[in-house]
Amino acid sequence: MKFGMAVAIAASLAAFVIATVAVIVAATATGGAVGEAAATTKAATVDVELGEFYVKPAEIKVAKGEAVTLQIKNTGTVQHDLALDSEKKTPLLNAGASGTLSLGALAEGSYQLKCTVAGHAELGMTTTLTVGAAASGDHSTATGGTMTAAQMDASYMARLKEYPAKTRGSGNAVMEPVLDNGVKVYNLTADEIEWEVEPGVVRKGMAYNGQIPGPQIRVRVGDRVRVNLKNDLEESTAMHFHGQFVPNAMDGVAGITQPLIEPGQSFTYEFTIRNSGSHMYHSHMNGALQIPAGLLGAFIVEGNNEPQSDVEQVMILNDGPLGYTINGKGFPATAPIVAKPGQKVRIRYMNEGLQIHPMHLHGMPQLVVAKDGWPLPQPYQADTVLIAPGERVDVIVDATELGVWAFHCHILSHAENEQGMFGMVTAMIVQ
Ligand SMILES: [Cu+2]
Numbered sequence: 001m002k003f004g005m006a007v008a009i010a011a012s013l014a015a016f017v018i019a020t021v022a023v024i025v026a027a028t029a030t031g032g033a034v035g036e037a038a039a040t041t042k043a044a045t046v047d048v049e050l051g052e053f054y055v056k057p058a059e060i061k062v063a064k065g066e067a068v069t070l071q072i073k074n075t076g077t078v079q080h081d082l083a084l085d086s087e088k089k090t091p092l093l094n095a096g097a098s099g100t101l102s103l104g105a106l107a108e109g110s111y112q113l114k115c116t117v118a119g120h121a122e123l124g125m126t127t128t129l130t131v132g133a134a135a136s137g138d139h140s141t142a143t144g145g146t147m148t149a150a151q152m153d154a155s156y157m158a159r160l161k162e163y164p165a166k167t168r169g170s171g172n173a174v175m176e177p178v179l180d181n182g183v184k185v186y187n188l189t190a191d192e193i194e195w196e197v198e199p200g201v202v203r204k205g206m207a208y209n210g211q212i213p214g215p216q217i218r219v220r221v222g223d224r225v226r227v228n229l230k231n232d233l234e235e236s237t238a239m240h241f242h243g244q245f246v247p248n249a250m251d252g253v254a255g256i257t258q259p260l261i262e263p264g265q266s267f268t269y270e271f272t273i274r275n276s277g278s279h280m281y282h283s284h285m286n287g288a289l290q291i292p293a294g295l296l297g298a299f300i301v302e303g304n305n306e307p308q309s310d311v312e313q314v315m316i317l318n319d320g321p322l323g324y325t326i327n328g329k330g331f332p333a334t335a336p337i338v339a340k341p342g343q344k345v346r347i348r349y350m351n352e353g354l355q356i357h358p359m360h361l362h363g364m365p366q367l368v369v370a371k372d373g374w375p376l377p378q379p380y381q382a383d384t385v386l387i388a389p390g391e392r393v394d395v396i397v398d399a400t401e402l403g404v405w406a407f408h409c410h411i412l413s414h415a416e417n418e419q420g421m422f423g424m425v426t427a428m429i430v431q
Pocket of ligand 1: 356357358409410411414424
């Protein structure tokens with residue numbers, strides 16, 4: 001299957017709506033940074049910066065008749081491009097790379113340029129080019145908003161009403177091993193897939209056994225574990241058991257501890273479990289793409305002194321081509337955590353994305369009991385728990401307060417915009 005990362009265009013209704021709104025924005029708003037070319041010259045050269053997930057400036061103005069050249073630099077950590085249409089576009093620019101986009105003299109009007117990497121435009125990688133429409137220096141109408149207050153209310157309430165929305169596919173299902181002379185054997189296949197992140201929003205992803213997150217592996221200290229990884233991707237891969245003591249040859253870094261697992265090839269990992277806690281397995285090739293695209297899963301090792309809990313929930317945080325997700329889904333398709341009054345809820349946070357996510361639970365504090373699988377000598381209460389890329393944090397919540405409690409990333413651009421809640425938002429329901 002072809003990932004098609006350079007030209008994939010999200011064909012979903014939601015993407016269409018966002019694009020349509022963006023075109024309306026282009027025609028009516030002048031919010032954000034404005035890059036302006038001198039109106040007295042016949043050529044306009046504008047510096048443009050690409051990063052996760054923005055295009056700076058967010059609005060470019062040139063005078064009618066000017067030949068427009070964009071000098072583009074990718075200051076981000078993954079590949080981006082910038083396209084006006086299917087012909088006027090840069091090649092994919094690696095992190096740190098630069099490119100030039102010559103657009104020539106365009107007719108008067110507003111144009112939208114965007115990054116064509118799957119999902120990036122929806123995350124904010126667009127800019128508006130206005131040719132000759134506004135008087136030079138006239139930024140006084142900037143509002144930053146594109147919807148009326150009534151439209152915002154209607155959209156906000158409609159999205160809330162959908163929660164928890166059904167979508168095709170779910171990840172993180174506990175996988176039963178096949179036993180081979182006492183060895184717990186897990187067969188995993190990596191492949192490109194289409195993944196429905198929220199209702200109607202289908203994005204290009206990568207998955208183990210068709211799930212994002214991949215199947216949840218649960219073992220105990222002392223278990224002998226074998227993972228047979230088959231690579232059905234169109235690129236090489238490898239698998240790393242993040243947080244586990246393993247023999248060096250099982251560490252999963254191609255070129256350092258093992259050969260590349262090329263398309264069509266397989267590799268077997270086998271080791272004895274030495275340490276408990278909340279851990280992860282994930283790709284260790286083309287990591288800034290393969291992991292955010294979905295090649296990740298929970299690797300949980302039960303020890304002998306687990307904190308007492310009645311309800312347990314793995315929460316894998318991710319950002320990238322799938323958008324801002326919890327366990328592979330964005331609000332309103334995220335799953336609520338449900339507990340009875342008096343129960344103890346254990347949440348195992350894992351961050352597989354490229355950004356930090358401070359997770360805030362309304363109503364009740366979170367007792368932080370472990371970091372990266374290691375019990376804390378002095379657990380502490382917090383209402384907002386920061387999980388950085390690669391980290392795992394275990395918390396216990398005493399479900400003492402009745403009601404439906406909002407539960408979200410507190411980098412609010414990961415959770416809400418003028419259309420309402422999206423991405424890293426879910427709820428804890430105590431009833
Ligand atoms: Cu976040």
